[in-house]
Amino acid sequence: MIRPIKWSLAAMIGAGSLAACANILDIPSDRYVQGGGQDGGDSLATCTGTLEVRILIDLSGPTRTLGAPYLAGEEDYFRELNEKGGIKGCRINFQHVDYQYKQDLARAAYESWKADPSWPRVVALFGYGTPDTLGLADQVKADQKPLFGGQHASLASPEPVSLAVSIPEINANFQEIAFSAEFKSIGYPYNFFAFTDYSTGARIAMFHIKALAGKRVGFFLCSDAYCTGPGQAARVHAKRLGLEIGRVLTLEQSGQNQTAYNAAVLQYFQQEVNHKKLEDANYSIVDWVWGGNTTSTSAQMAIAIAYMKQQLATSNPPVPDVQLILNNNGFSEDLFASCGQSCVNNVHGIVPYLPYGDTSRGSVEMGKLTELNDKWRAIDDAEAGAPGPTHRNVRYVQGHVNAMLFKLGVEAVVAQRKPVTGENLKAALEAFNGVDTGGLTDKLSFTPKDHRPQSTESIYKIGSDGALVREPPDRTISLEDSWLGW
Structure with a gap:
């Protein structure tokens, strides 16, 4: 079950951190890449260490009904990756904060993350709405941390x-x-999203x-x-x-x-x-x-x-x-x-993404997504001792795709045998040209001058x-x- 996390550092450790505490102490700060192969891409390259990720979400504010399944889609994806060895070997340590859809609380969360010793190892941030993404844009740009966040049109322009x-x-x-x-x-060179x-x-x-x-x-x-x-x-x-x-x-x-x-x-x-x-x-x-x-x-x-x-x-x-x-x-x-x-x-x-469970369009990823949801809801319900929300809606799909975009970017960095840093992740994403999300969305493309990833909508009634x-x-x-x- 997804639970809001309080403002103390100890309480801000999310569901993905069980194995990460040792990593924080024992793994060098850089995410090292190992492997041989041709320059420009190596599918056999591996990553060692921990990828630190921070998440903002609304779980108690005016958009809380959207926030809970959105977060579940992201965190289930990360939990499943960790269970299977991470992204090319690098596990994900993720933490989330409920910012209640308030820009000042989003900024406070960001400052608390920056004050923590783990901050240099944070490679990406996950935003949620327009207020938090716009409010943090200046700091994200200065800190060179990719932010997978809001889809306001202004955020799709990397340049002023x-x-x-x-x-x-x-x-x-x-x-x-x-x-x-x-x-x-101001230009948002570190902001990315997978949807129109x-x-x-x-x-x-x-x-x-x-x-x-x-x-x-x-x-x-x-x-x-x-x-x-x-x-x-x-x-x-x-x-x-x-x-x-x-x-x-x-x-x-x-x-x-x-x-x-x-x-x-x-x-x-x-x-x-x-x-x-x-x-x-x-x-x-x-x-x-x-x-x-x-x-x-x-x-x-x-x-x-x-x-x-x-x-x-x-x-x-x-x-x-x-x-x-x-x-x-x-x-x-x-x-x-x-x-x-x-x-x-x-x-x-x-x-701009498939509704939950829609396999009629030939999406190879949708079956995996629904199985993932069923698996982690059963685990969460057993832990809580009572059934929780099922999260079977488009918001879960949205969160799943958001996390997938991060994973695809990390894999591209690792394939180039580069360390996984915010700057390298940004460069890898900006080289995307028609990248497939397993049919959950239209194919994704970014350039250094244009972060509009796609322009297709399905219409439902x-x-x-x-x-x-x-x-x-x-x-x-x-x-x-x-x-x-x-």
Whole structure:
């Protein structure tokens, strides 16, 4: 069972450290590589020593329902590697801290790790969300530690970015205006992830809406950078595709209950009806909504939209059959348990990795992943003396792939007969060109100038029994240089 870890050094030792204490004392600080072979790659090269890894996760904050399976996916992968001898012989000593989705706690955890004698041996960090990844970017860059973290578009640019983009918007008076948004980043050369960045995903969602003959897209999202950045990218791309855009409705990830969501969404669509009826008969009422939050609040959105449809069932003019399309962190197999029939056949989600247990697409890794989960849940349940959460959802897949990306990078370093350091790991990842994750994602590529790894999303919707129903074909977008960083 995954447990939060307190702030003392002794308590910050995670599940992967049982054999590592001796390593900390006995193994030289460098990860040595042994083996012969040709320069440029040696599959027989081995690694000795311990790979120190540190993990940030939200287990008690507003995104805790996502954090627990995400962490389990990472830690199960590391536990299994350790049981089988590590990565090319190097075991992984991993520790995690629950930072509660608070940037100040993420920074405090980072400082405590830096103060520990093991810090020089830390080769990689695992982040979780946008706030922690953005908040630690300056230190990660200075310390040359690869961070497998958030997927905000700015984090995919290794080099500094400064550009102004004209963002379209419909104001409260239903007038279309535009404002100039300045996108700046310090450059994130040590940040890596295996999935589409959030803005690329939002652009793909707009293409999907257009392909399904949608007319006008509204935007329901929180006020954090995690939500607003992709929302702006989506509005620009929607206009480019010939879609009409709707107003933005701010729905926060915490502090608002279902009643508040219901009232806000009902008011939004009542205003849509009134505008068409009283102001502009040619106006197309919003028929699609982009949801930019996380799973728990996505369920609230879906319930609120269903409530609105019921309340405005006899409105004149009528409200269309509004469809909700969610970002990847707002959509999972667990959504139906929270929203029930309100989600059926009208809630869609973009998914840059396979849903849990989906073997229909020929993934050789999915069977291994589910076996891994079953094995370690049985071990954890036996240790706890009671059944725990099963973690059978896309968040577990996400964590598994995150850990796999690290393993693939380490293997590439070892094959070059180089010591496993943060700098060498970064260089190895930046040489990836079409690297396979066993079919769990599209193939991954990075360069020193572009850390957008892929640009493919599968689209699923929630079917009548709550199962995820794929809406083929997969949607792939060509990554434009001008999109890098926003």
